[in-house]
Amino acid sequence: MKILIYSFNDKLGDGLQKITFIQSLKKIFPDSQITYTTTNTTTLKNQLSPLIQGYIDHFIEYNQINSSLINLFKKNEIFIGMYFDLIIDLQKVVIRTLKLKQIKHKFFFSAAANLLFSDYKNKNNLAFKKIYIEQFYFNILEIISNKKLDKIPNINIPKYDISNIPIKFDKKNIGIAPGAGDNDRRWPFSNYLKIAKNLRDKGYNIYFFIGPDEKDLLKECLNNNFECPEWIKGQQVSKDIRLIMNLAKKMSCLLTNDGGTSWMFQFAGVKTLKIFGLTDAKKFSRPGFSESISVQEYGYKSIIDYPVKEYEIKLFSFLERL
Numbered sequence: 478m479k480i481l482i483y484s485f486n487d488k489l490g491d492g493l494q495k496i497t498f499i500q501s502l503k504k505i506f507p508d509s510q511i512t513y514t515t516t517n518t519t520t521l522k523n524q525l526s527p528l529i530q531g532y533i534d535h536f537i538e539y540n541q542i543n544s545s546l547i548n549l550f551k552k553n554e555i556f557i558g559m560y561f562d563l564i565i566d567l568q569k570v571v572i573r574t575l576k577l578k579q580i581k582h583k584f585f586f587s588a589a590a591n592l593l594f595s596d597y598k599n600k601n602n603l604a605f606k607k608i609y610i611e612q613f614y615f616n617i618l619e620i621i622s623n624k625k626l627d628k629i630p631n632i633n634i635p636k637y638d639i640s641n642i643p644i645k646f647d648k649k650n651i652g653i654a655p656g657a658g659d660n661d662r663r664w665p666f667s668n669y670l671k672i673a674k675n676l677r678d679k680g681y682n683i684y685f686f687i688g689p690d691e692k693d694l695l696k697e698c699l700n701n702n703f704e705c706p707e708w709i710k711g712q713q714v715s716k717d718i719r720l721i722m723n724l725a726k727k728m729s730c731l732l733t734n735d736g737g738t739s740w741m742f743q744f745a746g747v748k749t750l751k752i753f754g755l756t757d758a759k760k761f762s763r764p765g766f767s768e769s770i771s772v773q774e775y776g777y778k779s780i781i782d783y784p785v786k787e788y789e790i791k792l793f794s795f796l797e798r799l
Contacts, residue, residue: 478509481561483542483577485568487519488658489737490761493744495521495567496528496632498614502565503532505622512561514540516573527635527719542576549576556580565617569605586621588613597621610760632744637719642706644727648799650682652728652747656691657736661780664734664752666694668785672732672792673703684728686721686738689713729799732792734780735761743767750795752788754780768795 480502484495499521503511513521514537521529522536541553549572559580566574566587574589584596588605592598599605603616611629619626644650655669673683685698685705698705706724707714714720718741725731725745732749733739735756739749743766751758751767758769770791772783 478506478562479560480506480509480511481564481580481582482511482513483540483564483566483568483573484513484515484519485570485573486515486517487521489520489524490658490735490740492520492525493632493737493740494610495614496525496744497611497630498618499529499532500632501615501618501626501630505618505624510534512537514538514542516540516542524716524718527717528632542573544570544572546572553579563621565621567614567617584621586617588617607757607759609762609764611763631746634722634745635719637717637723639720639723642714642724644684644704644706644724646727646729647682648729649680650684650728651676652684652686652725652731652733652742654686654688654731654733654736654738654742655694656688656738657734658690661754662735662756664780664783664788666697668788669732670697670701671785672788674701675789677703686724686731688736688738689716730796739767748799750792752780752783 503509511533512535513519513533518538519536521533537555540555561580561582563584564577564580564582566577566589569589571589574587574594578585578594586597587594597620599620603619605613605616615626615629653669653673655666657663677683683703685703686707687695687698687705695705695708707721721738721741722745725742725747728747730748730750731739731742733751735751735753739751742749743763749767751762752770752772754772758771762769772780777783
């Protein structure tokens with residue numbers, strides 16, 4: 478059985494959110510050959526590859542599927558001569574769905590336009606709007622497999638040697654991830670620094686998790702005597718995602734924006750306090766592992782306007798419940 482999965486674009490968090498779906502799809506169709514395709518790129522092909530080895534057989538990026546009406550009437554040269562038994566559309570923009578459906582196939586699933594273009598019908602009235610994103614994917618699985626799926630499983634995280642980073646688990650260990658893919662998702666680093674100093678004064682051990690895009694913050698963290706366990710002498714220890722996910726297990730929790738690191742911790746089974754600006758807190762908070770602060774619910778238009786004092790009230794309530 479040949480299966481094609483389509484996603485528009487996968488940054489780190491987007492890719493992590495799809496791993497349980499891909500692993501479960503392979504269990505449902507164990508003899509399938511799975512091709513994963515994106516309009517842009519996918520982190521499943523590189524950064525997240527250690528977590529999906531043996532699940533995806535082929536990647537196709539830059540697949541000529543986009544939101545252009547003109548493009549809808551052009552031949553897609555990428556998929557000439559290809560045929561799939563099943564195409565699964567993971568997004569809901571109608572023009573992209575129509576372009577995807579032009580690829581030769583037997584069965585087609587899409588939640589776009591209330592499943593209007595899908596060969597599968599929503600007999601059990603499963604939700605595809607305003608729900609947590611992993612649940613969205615598992616509702617797809619339930620429909621195409623015609624099986625009741627009661628629980629979203631955890632990711633199987635391969636072990637990784639972190640013996641060169643001498644951190645032992647302690648309930649007082651708190652991680653802080655100040656980065657995010659977009660600036661409008663970032664609470665100011667100066668605020669996180671204030672929080673970190675306050676927590677340290679109260680006896681907590683604070684570790685900053687700094688990605689390569691935030692390397693400019695590294696010096697300031699070190700100058701304030703905060704450890705950044707992913708870095709040694711100004712160099713990343715490793716770009717392997719297993720490093721961070723195994724380091725995550727040394728922390729009691731993570732304070733974070735809506736960025737990729739937050740997902741690594743959530744999928745490693747570590748609870749997060751996650752602050753949201755424009756993005757949907759319900760959709761991007763993993764149930765049981767993420768408590769959210771949605772600044773718009775408190776009358777703030779931008780994430781940068783949310784004050785430290787209000788954050789601390791939420792923070793200490795969160796820490797009491799760990």
